[in-house]
Amino acid sequence: MKSKASAPAKVILFGEHFVVYGVKAILCAINKRITVTAETIEENKISIKSNIGNLELEPGGEITEINSPLKPFYYLANKMIRSQKGGIQINVESDIPLGVGLGSSSACCVAGAAAISGLFKKISKEAILELAIEAEKTIFENTSGADCTVCTYGGIMEYDKKNGFSKIESEPNFHLVIANSKIEHSTKSVVEGVKEFKERNENTFSTLCKKESKLVEDVLELLKENNISELGNKITKNQEYLETIGISNDKLRKMVQIGQNKSFGTKITGAGGGGCVFALTDESNLEETMNQFKDENIDCFSVKIDFKGLDTF
Numbered sequence: 001m002k003s004k005a006s007a008p009a010k011v012i013l014f015g016e017h018f019v020v021y022g023v024k025a026i027l028c029a030i031n032k033r034i035t036v037t038a039e040t041i042e043e044n045k046i047s048i049k050s051n052i053g054n055l056e057l058e059p060g061g062e063i064t065e066i067n068s069p070l071k072p073f074y075y076l077a078n079k080m081i082r083s084q085k086g087g088i089q090i091n092v093e094s095d096i097p098l099g100v101g102l103g104s105s106s107a108c109c110v111a112g113a114a115a116i117s118g119l120f121k122k123i124s125k126e127a128i129l130e131l132a133i134e135a136e137k138t139i140f141e142n143t144s145g146a147d148c149t150v151c152t153y154g155g156i157m158e159y160d161k162k163n164g165f166s167k168i169e170s171e172p173n174f175h176l177v178i179a180n181s182k183i184e185h186s187t188k189s190v191v192e193g194v195k196e197f198k199e200r201n202e203n204t205f206s207t208l209c210k211k212e213s214k215l216v217e218d219v220l221e222l223l224k225e226n227n228i229s230e231l232g233n234k235i236t237k238n239q240e241y242l243e244t245i246g247i248s249n250d251k252l253r254k255m256v257q258i259g260q261n262k263s264f265g266t267k268i269t270g271a272g273g274g275g276c277v278f279a280l281t282d283e284s285n286l287e288e289t290m291n292q293f294k295d296e297n298i299d300c301f302s303v304k305i306d307f308k309g310l311d312t313f
C-alpha cells in the first residue's frame with residue numbers, strides 16, 4: 001500500500017513579529033513544494049529517507065529521546081501505525097530551501113500527516129492539519145499553527161492569535177521574487193530579541209503595533225482592488241517597522257535596497273536576522289527584479305501564490 005501527498009511553502013506578506021503581540025498578519029502559500037510518499041512494509045521498522053538524511057527506528061520509541069530533524073515524520077508514523085503489524089517507509093522530496101523562513105517544516109508536517117494517515121484511512125483536511133500541528137510541535141513547541149494552516153489550505157489568508165485564520169478570497173495576480181541571504185536564522189532567538197526591544201521601548205512598540213494593524217487593514221482593501229503598486233508601498237512601509245524593531249542586518253538591508261530598485265516593494269519575510277526577503281512584482285518588472293539580484297550574485301527565484309494547498313495522490 002502506497003500513499004502520496006504534497007504541500008506548499010509559505011511567505012508572510014505582512015505582520016511577522018507584531019502577530020506575536022496580537023496584530024493581524026497576512027500569509028500566502030507559494031508554488032514550491034515538499035512531496036512525501038509513504039508505503040507500508042513487512043519489516044517492523046519506520047524508515048525515513050530525505051535529501052537531508054535518513055532515519056531508521058523500530059516503532060514505539062520515545063519521541064523526546066529522538067534527536068533528528070526527521071522526528072516529525074517518526075512521530076506521525078508511530079502514531080498512525082499503532083498496533084498494526086509491519087512498518088512504514090517514508091520518502092521526502094523537497095524543492096523548498098530549509099531554515100530560511102519559507103515554511104519547509106510546516107510543508108513537511110502537512111504532507112507527512114496526509115501521506116502517512118492516507119495509508120490507513122481517509123481523514124478530513126481539518127484532521128490532517130491538527131495532526132500536522134502536533135508533529136510540528138515536536139520541533140518548535142510554540143508554533144502558532146499559522147504556517148501549517150496556510151500550507152494545508154493554500155491561497156492567501158489573514159491570521160491573528162485570537163481569531164485564527166480567515167481565507168482572503170481575491171486572487172491577486174502578482175509574482176514574488178524571493179532572495180535568500182543564505183544566513184540560517186533561529187526564529188526563537190530573533191523573537192526573543194524583539195521581546196527585549198519591546199521591554200526597552202514600550203511606547204515605540206505599542207505605536208508600531210497600532211501602525212501595523214492599520215497597515216494590514218489597508219492591505220486587505222488593496223488586495224480586493226488588486227492594486228499592486230500601492231501594495232508595494234505598504235511592503236516598503238512594513239519593512240521600515242521591521243528595521244525599527246531590530247530584526248534586519250547589513251546583508252538584508254542591502255538585499256532590500258536591491259529589490260527596491262525595480263520591484264513595487266521589498267521586505268524581509270519571517271523572523272529576519274537571516275532568511276529571505278521578497279520583492280513584489282508583476283509581469284512588467286519580474287525579470288528586471290530577478291536580474292538585479294543575480295547581478296549581485298544573490299540567490300533568487302520567482303514564485304506565485306499557490307491556491308491548491310495540500311494535494312493528495
Ligand SMILES: Nc1ncnc2c1ncn2[C@@H]1O[C@H](COP(=O)(O)OP(=O)(O)O)[C@@H](O)[C@H]1O
Pocket residue numbers: 050051052068069070071072092093094097098099100101102103104105106108139
Ligand atoms: N527536505 C526535508 N527533509 C526532511 N525534513 C525537512 C526537510 N526540509 C525541512 N525539514 C524539516 O523542517 C525543519 C526546518 O524547519 P525550520 O528551521 O523551522 O525552517 P523553515 O523556516 O524552513 O520552516 C528541518 O529541521 C526538518 O525537521
Ligand SMILES: C[C@@](O)(CCOP(=O)(O)O)CC(=O)O
Pocket residue numbers: 012015016017018019020100101102103143144187191269270271272275
Ligand atoms: C517572527 C514570527 O512572527 C514569524 C516567524 O516566521 P518564520 O519561522 O521565520 O517562518 C514568529 C511567529 O509568528 O511565531
